Amino acid sequence: MKKYLSHILPFILITSFLNAQSFDSTKEYQKFNGYFNFYFDDKTDKIFLEVDELEKEFLYVYSLSSGIGSNDIGLDRGQLGNEQVVFFRKAGNKLLLVQPNLKFRALTQNKLEKKSVEQAFAKSVLYGFTIEEESKGKFLIDITDFLMRDAHGVSARLKRTKQGSYSLDRSKSAMAFDRTKAFPKNVEFDVTLTFSGNPEGAYIRSVAPNPSLVTVAQHHSLIELPDDKYEKRVFDPRCGSYPISYYDYATPVQEPILKHFVRRHRLEKKNPGAAVSEAVEPIIYYLDNGTPEPVRSALLEGGKWWNQAFEAIGYKDAFQLKILPDDADPLDVRYNVIQWVHRSTRGWSYGSSITDPRTGEIMKGHVSLGSLRIRQDFLIAQALMNKPFAERDDNYQPMLELALARIRQLSAHEIGHTLGFAHNFAASTNGRASVMDYPHPQFELKGDAIDFSNAYDTGIGVWDKVTVAYSYTDFPNKAKEAEGLNAILEKAQADGLRYISDQDARPMGSAHALAHLWDNGKNAAEELEQVLMIRKIAMANFSMDNIRSGEPNSVLEDIFAPLFFFHRYQTEAVSKVIGGLDYNYAVKGDGQRAVSVVNRTGQENALKTILQTLDANKLAIPKDKLNLFPPRAIGYGRTRESFKGRTGVSFDALSAVETSSDMTLGLLLHPERASRLIQQKSLDKNQLGLEQVFNTLVNATIEKTHKDPYLNEAQQIINFRVLFHMMNLAAHNEVHPQVNAIANESLKRLKTRMTNKGSSAISSEMVRRIDAFLKAPASFKVIPAPKIPDGSPIGMDCMN
Numbered sequence: 001m002k003k004y005l006s007h008i009l010p011f012i013l014i015t016s017f018l019n020a021q022s023f024d025s026t027k028e029y030q031k032f033n034g035y036f037n038f039y040f041d042d043k044t045d046k047i048f049l050e051v052d053e054l055e056k057e058f059l060y061v062y063s064l065s066s067g068i069g070s071n072d073i074g075l076d077r078g079q080l081g082n083e084q085v086v087f088f089r090k091a092g093n094k095l096l097l098v099q100p101n102l103k104f105r106a107l108t109q110n111k112l113e114k115k116s117v118e119q120a121f122a123k124s125v126l127y128g129f130t131i132e133e134e135s136k137g138k139f140l141i142d143i144t145d146f147l148m149r150d151a152h153g154v155s156a157r158l159k160r161t162k163q164g165s166y167s168l169d170r171s172k173s174a175m176a177f178d179r180t181k182a183f184p185k186n187v188e189f190d191v192t193l194t195f196s197g198n199p200e201g202a203y204i205r206s207v208a209p210n211p212s213l214v215t216v217a218q219h220h221s222l223i224e225l226p227d228d229k230y231e232k233r234v235f236d237p238r239c240g241s242y243p244i245s246y247y248d249y250a251t252p253v254q255e256p257i258l259k260h261f262v263r264r265h266r267l268e269k270k271n272p273g274a275a276v277s278e279a280v281e282p283i284i285y286y287l288d289n290g291t292p293e294p295v296r297s298a299l300l301e302g303g304k305w306w307n308q309a310f311e312a313i314g315y316k317d318a319f320q321l322k323i324l325p326d327d328a329d330p331l332d333v334r335y336n337v338i339q340w341v342h343r344s345t346r347g348w349s350y351g352s353s354i355t356d357p358r359t360g361e362i363m364k365g366h367v368s369l370g371s372l373r374i375r376q377d378f379l380i381a382q383a384l385m386n387k388p389f390a391e392r393d394d395n396y397q398p399m400l401e402l403a404l405a406r407i408r409q410l411s412a413h414e415i416g417h418t419l420g421f422a423h424n425f426a427a428s429t430n431g432r433a434s435v436m437d438y439p440h441p442q443f444e445l446k447g448d449a450i451d452f453s454n455a456y457d458t459g460i461g462v463w464d465k466v467t468v469a470y471s472y473t474d475f476p477n478k479a480k481e482a483e484g485l486n487a488i489l490e491k492a493q494a495d496g497l498r499y500i501s502d503q504d505a506r507p508m509g510s511a512h513a514l515a516h517l518w519d520n521g522k523n524a525a526e527e528l529e530q531v532l533m534i535r536k537i538a539m540a541n542f543s544m545d546n547i548r549s550g551e552p553n554s555v556l557e558d559i560f561a562p563l564f565f566f567h568r569y570q571t572e573a574v575s576k577v578i579g580g581l582d583y584n585y586a587v588k589g590d591g592q593r594a595v596s597v598v599n600r601t602g603q604e605n606a607l608k609t610i611l612q613t614l615d616a617n618k619l620a621i622p623k624d625k626l627n628l629f630p631p632r633a634i635g636y637g638r639t640r641e642s643f644k645g646r647t648g649v650s651f652d653a654l655s656a657v658e659t660s661s662d663m664t665l666g667l668l669l670h671p672e673r674a675s676r677l678i679q680q681k682s683l684d685k686n687q688l689g690l691e692q693v694f695n696t697l698v699n700a701t702i703e704k705t706h707k708d709p710y711l712n713e714a715q716q717i718i719n720f721r722v723l724f725h726m727m728n729l730a731a732h733n734e735v736h737p738q739v740n741a742i743a744n745e746s747l748k749r750l751k752t753r754m755t756n757k758g759s760s761a762i763s764s765e766m767v768r769r770i771d772a773f774l775k776a777p778a779s780f781k782v783i784p785a786p787k788i789p790d791g792s793p794i795g796m797d798c799m800n
Helices: 111-120 154-160 202-207 295-303 306-312 373-384 397-418 462-472 478-494 524-541 553-564 568-575 600-614 623-628 653-668 671-683 690-700 709-731 737-757 761-775
Strands: 030-032 038-041 046-051 058-066 080-091 094-099 124-135 138-142 164-168 181-183 186-199 213-223 243-248 258-262 283-287 319-323 336-341 350-355 362-370 444-446 449-451 581-583 595-597
Touching (some): 080 124, 080 350, 154 164, 154 213, 283 295, 295 319, 295 336, 295 397, 306 319, 306 397, 336 397, 373 397, 373 524, 373 553, 444 524, 449 524, 462 478, 524 553, 524 600, 553 623, 568 600, 568 653, 600 653, 600 690, 653 709, 671 690, 671 737, 690 709, 690 737, 709 761, 737 761
Parallel strands (some): 283 319, 283 336
Antiparallel strands (some): 030 038, 038 046, 058 213, 080 094, 094 124, 164 186, 181 186, 186 213, 243 258, 350 362, 444 449, 581 595
16 A cells, blocks of 8 residues: 555546446446446446456455444444455356465466465355356456455354344345445445344443344455565564564475564655655544544644654654545545444453455555543553642642653554554563553652653554564665664664563463563563552542542442452463573574573562462551442443442442452462472472472462451451362362472461361351362352452553
């Protein structure tokens, strides 16, 4: 798309009722002239496509031009489907729409070798069209049914999310001609589709006016493929980009058959020899013109940060951000778009793209930003600020500024994905090295006051300049490109920059000790100490003055929720240090450490710190705050963002403790972590082992008592969660057997200790539960704690 972006003209729908048509049957049809000419018969509501060249590849893309509005269902306005290279092939009286298999190729001039690979692997025929008319080598086909189908899989998604069984109702569906247009290099079809069915889920009922009839709009694009002048760039696992991969069977035997290339926009200097040059075609993004202020200005400002990275590699104004023209369609491939998307609940924002599957060239970047994200950031700021509405109700500017600061970063983050860049969840170990990390707001303590001035960064990061340099640096001497690319990565390594992406950063199922979501700092444990102190001070300051006059206390409870769970993401980070690894995406000869285990001191410090989140003194809500939260007011019932409990209408402070402690224990005693502790102890007898973790955990929780009855009951709630998670490891069938053995032995020792304590009700109940477990461990299931309110995507925000 880059080669036509600067030539974008205002949309002109070229239609005519010409007598001189190519086909006799179309003389009275409305004609659309474009990349494919097509006709509309308003008497039968049929669309006819003119095909003038067989076996010529083009791109077919389906998408949603209007969605359902539920983050949980996941069918958003502007959501792109899969792009597919296709071509028309004649077979008897049919034209078949064929999708070749581009995963397996033979890039060679030997036609027979190419054909042998094509015939070896399956291809897909997407549709078969009866030829309505043929004239002078051109074919007319009826594509109405092809357009009026559920290409995007709406009914399947509704079924998969347990919302009910729906089917397309053609009687309530029709073409949408306000978004059906023809252009020289692409044609766009839009259809209104209604799905009828029996609604079974709460999500669809919450967003559809009549959940038995769900109407969306699907979009179909037929697009000319880019020319062959785009130059692919080799992917390196250290480069921070997303790869496109395929097998080339024409590769010499001594070379790898699997090829990897980065995804990127086409970008070339007008003057390749100049230190600074404008681009032949700049990368231009367009912001949804329906975005309100002050969000609009914040998104524009944050998105434009990327030009800093392009300037650093010698481009002038190579990345630009503008407002989408009023008459432009966000799904038109000629526009890179940042779309403002509304849903009934907060949810992920994401960056998608239309990419040429043959080469990895990004033809269209498409960002979807959830409009409720900024409100969640505002809520977090409102919870942490000290009496923001004590003097007046219009003192919202401090909270708004923090929320807008996050929106600027979010704009840059999602645009980064559409430029071809992956997450870097180790960037926070280098300060704020990348907008492609997930940033937790960085608050600071100044005495007993919380300082918000440095919550989010205000520009592109040093790692982002590395990724742009790797993907977009112009190398006039192509023979030296590989050397130049490696030099970029070696310099980043020498500068101490770290890069670790999604699969190694998630809190469950990954082990990297430095790659985390929503964390800050080089040392996760030290940062958790800071976060817990901020949480303590903010809870102490929390009062009726955190809401405006006239708002019910039920609102105050919901504002308090993100404050109470403020430590959740840094806790995730600390948990990964225990049994954690430090590794890189190393390649031979780069000198990087491949993998090492976190040292014992680091793991023990992490364990000591995370146990603070299982201490009622640190975890429990201060007693003097509990009178702020009465039963919910009419019209303000609990939502998925609210605290859950076991006490009916009353606010359940003990369940809040149970929920939070269960979160910590699910991380600390994760089965994979337990097995890693077995392995690391076997390799180094001086390392932290699972038995020490159990002993330290029990001593810090079950052996702890408090004089204050409220804190003591909160601690007992925590202690029972500890017991349940120990039982879980004792019975788990996907851990090393040594984990089962150590967990069972720890339970037996705990039983003895509880028995020796005497006949207190709590001790007796723990003994009873341990006995029941030991008799029938296979039937054990962890009793679920009250569900934690929605968290990630924090602020709002992952997914990522």
